[in-house]
Amino acid sequence: MDEQTGLTSTSYVVLGLLASLGPSTPYDLKRAVAESLGNLWSFPHSQLYVEPQRLAEAGLVTEHREDKGRRRRTYTLTSRGRRTLVRWLRTPEISGHEVRDPALLKLFFSDLVGAQDVSALARSQEQLHSKQASEYERLMGESKEDEMPFRAETMRMGLVFERAAARFWRAISEELRDATGHWGGGNE
Amino acid sequence: MDEQTGLTSTSYVVLGLLASLGPSTPYDLKRAVAESLGNLWSFPHSQLYVEPQRLAEAGLVTEHREDKGRRRRTYTLTSRGRRTLVRWLRTPEISGHEVRDPALLKLFFSDLVGAQDVSALARSQEQLHSKQASEYERLMGESKEDEMPFRAETMRMGLVFERAAARFWRAISEELRDATGHWGGGNE
DNA sequence: ACCGTCATGTAATCGGTTACATGATTCT
DNA sequence: AGAATCATGTAACCGATTACATGACGGT
Numbered sequence: 001m002d003e004q005t006g007l008t009s010t011s012y013v014v015l016g017l018l019a020s021l022g023p024s025t026p027y028d029l030k031r032a033v034a035e036s037l038g039n040l041w042s043f044p045h046s047q048l049y050v051e052p053q054r055l056a057e058a059g060l061v062t063e064h065r066e067d068k069g070r071r072r073r074t075y076t077l078t079s080r081g082r083r084t085l086v087r088w089l090r091t092p093e094i095s096g097h098e099v100r101d102p103a104l105l106k107l108f109f110s111d112l113v114g115a116q117d118v119s120a121l122a123r124s125q126e127q128l129h130s131k132q133a134s135e136y137e138r139l140m141g142e143s144k145e146d147e148m149p150f151r152a153e154t155m156r157m158g159l160v161f162e163r164a165a166a167r168f169w170r171a172i173s174e175e176l177r178d179a180t181g182h183w184g185g186g187n188e
Numbered sequence: 189m190d191e192q193t194g195l196t197s198t199s200y201v202v203l204g205l206l207a208s209l210g211p212s213t214p215y216d217l218k219r220a221v222a223e224s225l226g227n228l229w230s231f232p233h234s235q236l237y238v239e240p241q242r243l244a245e246a247g248l249v250t251e252h253r254e255d256k257g258r259r260r261r262t263y264t265l266t267s268r269g270r271r272t273l274v275r276w277l278r279t280p281e282i283s284g285h286e287v288r289d290p291a292l293l294k295l296f297f298s299d300l301v302g303a304q305d306v307s308a309l310a311r312s313q314e315q316l317h318s319k320q321a322s323e324y325e326r327l328m329g330e331s332k333e334d335e336m337p338f339r340a341e342t343m344r345m346g347l348v349f350e351r352a353a354a355r356f357w358r359a360i361s362e363e364l365r366d367a368t369g370h371w372g373g374g375n376e
Numbered sequence: 377a378c379c380g381t382c383a384t385g386t387a388a389t390c391g392g393t394t395a396c397a398t399g400a401t402t403c404t
Numbered sequence: 405a406g407a408a409t410c411a412t413g414t415a416a417c418c419g420a421t422t423a424c425a426t427g428a429c430g431g432t
Contacts (some may be wrong), residue, residue, distance in 0.1 A: 001393085001419085008289055008419070016297035030381055037296060042422060049385060059328060070384075070428065088303045089294055092312040096320060097353070098202045099228045099288030102197055104345060108225060109204035110277060110338040117278045118338060124280040150298040150306060157292060157356050160421095163286070164352050168345050185190040189391085191420085215411055231392060237413060239391095258400065258412070301379070 005084065006058070014051050015077065015085040018061060026052065036151070038141055039050060039132070040158055060084055095150040107172075119176045126169040133162035193272065194246070198231060200241050203265065205275040206249060211264040214240065224327055224339070227320070228346055248272055307364045314357040321350035 001008045017029050017037075024032075026048045033048070052075045055061045060081030066072045077085075077106050110118045136159035143152045189196045205217050205225075212220075214236045221236070240263045243249045248269030263276045265273075291313050298306045324347035331340045 009192075009293060010419080012293065012297075016300070019300055020297070025383095030383090040289075040296070042286060045383095046385080047420070054419095068238070070383080072285075085297075086301060087299060089301045090308075092308045093291040094253075094312070094316075095290055096316050097287070097291065098230060099285070099346065099349060100288070101228075101285030102283055103285065104228055104342055105197060105200065106277055106281055107338055107345070108228070108342040108394085109200075109208070109273075109339055111336040112204070112207055113274060113277045120278075120280045124282070128284050129415085148299045150295055153342055153360060154292055154296040157353075158287065160352055161287060161349065162354055164348055165345075168348055172341060198391080213411095214413085218411090233411095234394085234413080235392070260412080 002088070007084070007088075009041075010047055010051050011055060012085065012088055013037065013041065013061065014048070014055060014075075015081055015088075018077040019082060019085055023064075023074050025072045025074050027072075030135045036143075036155065039139070040133060042156070055081065068172045105121075115176050119173060122176065124171040126166050126173060129166035129169065133159055133166055136162055157162060190276070193347055195272070195276075197229075198235055198239050199248075200273065200276055201225065201229065201241060202236070202243060202263075203248065203269055203276075206263060206265040207270060207273055211252075211262050213260045213262050215260075224331075224343070227323060227327070228342070243269065296374065303364050307361060310357045310361040310364065314354050314361060317350045317354035321354055324350060 013033075014029065017032050018024060020030060021032055029052075030045045030049045033042070052061055052063070052073070056063045056075070059078060061075045062078055063118070064074045064076070066074075103121065106121060106179065107118065110121070136155055139155045140152060143155060145152045201221075203291065205220050206212060209216060209220055214233070217236045217240075218233045221230070240249055240251065240261070241375065244251045244263070245264060249263045249265055252262045252264070254262075291309060294309060295306065298309070324343055327343045328340060331343060333340045
């Protein structure tokens with residue numbers, strides 16, 4: 001949440017998507033999120049109905065509503081909205097990223113239980129991250145590097161992370177397998 | 189948030205810390221978080237005053253309050269609390285981790301601006317992640333691998349991530365430097 | 377005409393963050 | 405004794421998640 005503007009990261013997601021896609025309905029945004037950004041930064045679709053309203057109140061987008069059929073709302077970036085987005089993009093980020101992975105949280109406390117349980121955790125995590133890595137590979141294949149090179153780079157970072165995570169959990173798995181007993185049996 | 193128990197990740201952090209440290213005051217928890225877990229999963233200290241109260245209502249911890257001086261509250265894990273914690277630890281995590289890094293969000297939309305701005309972003313991110321990597325190295329040095337091997341592993345994962353991130357941003361920096369113009373000048 | 381899925385929204389709840397505030401200790 | 409820092413809390417706000425609900429459309 002930016003204190004100057006009262007905008008949240010979600011706000012910038014919406015602004016950015018509107019800048020990339022042009023005028024869009026919440027459902028357009030939803031699909032766009034689902035197909036690429038959602039892997040990095042997901043949120044429920046309800047946000048994509050509410051957030052644009054906030055932005056409209058702030059004058060950063062305009063809303064136009066159909067008066068026939070589905071009465072869809074279409075949102076369009078205003079020039080103020082675009083300026084706000086660009087200013088944000090140009091401000092080097094100072095906040096660090098946090099990992100905030102529930103599985104790592106479990107690992108952190110796993111000395112309380114024991115090797116068997118960690119082994120199960122590690123295997124399922126390796127699966128998960130491998131699968132997600134494939135997904136990023138697919139996304140990179142589809143993305144047009146020449147048109148949106150930085151977007152492609154972002155997906156590449158996702159891939160790097162997922163591969164690193166998969167490797168990490170596999171290493172734990174293997175060490176647990178062949179160094180039986182070395183990592184203790186925990187309490188209980 | 190776990191639907192069965194009504195407990196959140198923060199709850200488990202508190203339960204886990206109480207299990208590791210023994211009876212503690214919120215301030216004890218705060219220090220413990222600050223010195224290791226906080227790098228992975230941070231939150232304001234106010235949580236550490238409120239969350240134990242919730243857990244006390246749920247019967248997972250007990251509260252004892254000094255009646256002299258600072259009137260500190262000391263929280264102790266109950267056996268139900270410990271069982272709840274252990275059950276959680278033993279349930280292999282199914283939710284994937286999300287990256288949710290504001291800097292990556294910026295990169296994702298950086299095709300809208302241009303190479304100069306991205307360059308600044310990349311440099312500052314490389315700094316940030318290098319610094320954080322050193323911090324994890326320090327933590328691993330301090331941690332006693334034989335007593336809490338999994339905790340040490342967790343810190344190692346933090347290190348792996350930070351190094352990967354630092355390398356990633358540096359690569360972007362460098363490609364931007366010597367392939368001038370290759371990545372376009374953006375709009376504006 | 378019916379049914380399933382696609383599409384579109386709203387309302388309530390709630391944890392987390394921010395901001396505020398003051399009490400104890402320690403140091404000079 | 406005064407200042408600075410350490411320690412301990414509370415209250416309000418608010419964005420995000422959850423749950424609910426219904427409308428449109430395409431196929432059979």
